Amino acid sequence: MSRTGVFLDRDDTIIKDMVYLNDPGRIEILPRVCDAIHTLNEKDIPAIIITNQSGIARGILSEETLSEIHLRLLRLLAENGARIDAIYYCPHHPEGNEGKYRTACSCRKPEPGLLLQAARDFRLDLSSSYMIGDKSIDVETIHRVGGKGILLSTETDNKIEHRPDHIAHDLRDAVAWVLEDMTR
Numbered sequence: 451m452s453r454t455g456v457f458l459d460r461d462d463t464i465i466k467d468m469v470y471l472n473d474p475g476r477i478e479i480l481p482r483v484c485d486a487i488h489t490l491n492e493k494d495i496p497a498i499i500i501t502n503q504s505g506i507a508r509g510i511l512s513e514e515t516l517s518e519i520h521l522r523l524l525r526l527l528a529e530n531g532a533r534i535d536a537i538y539y540c541p542h543h544p545e546g547n548e549g550k551y552r553t554a555c556s557c558r559k560p561e562p563g564l565l566l567q568a569a570r571d572f573r574l575d576l577s578s579s580y581m582i583g584d585k586s587i588d589v590e591t592i593h594r595v596g597g598k599g600i601l602l603s604t605e606t607d608n609k610i611e612h613r614p615d616h617i618a619h620d621l622r623d624a625v626a627w628v629l630e631d632m633t634r
Contacts, residue, residue: 459583507546
């Protein structure tokens with residue numbers, strides 16, 4: 451039996467974007483994020499981070515450092531009553547400096563590879579799932595598999611290339627819309 455999942459972009463959705471964050475100590479969780487994720491947890495809806503991390507392909511950080519960043523992020527969220535069920539990331543970029551990561555791949559958003567992997571791992575129905583992010587690429591990614599995309603209204607993505615199903619002020623507002631939409 452498959453179920454609905456909520457996919458979350460990481461930077462400027464859950465944490466403040468630090469442009470190639472490479473220090474776990476610099477993580478800043480955005481306001482109302484923990485409440486939003488806790489709400490998903492209470493409803494038993496998987497909350498899964500899907501993030502492009504081309505800093506690895508560019509040689510700016512290692513996968514080990516990214517793992518430390520994600521462990522600290524999970525710990526900070528847990529201290530505030532929020533649980534992320536999984537984190538999937540793409541370390542690739544076709545113009546990267548690091549050989550094995552310099553490639554076009556099926557996991558770099560807007561390609562749906564990470565969504566497809568999460569769907570297998572968590573038995574999710576992607577057509578009834580949602581993706582919340584601050585860029586049009588997040589909306590495009592979930593639309594490629596038939597789900598719904600919610601765009602956060604941030605200063606970082608002034609041009610909307612892919613029409614979102616909803617525009618929200620922040621993650622808490624986005625999750626509220628998702629829950630309402632699920633009852634329709």
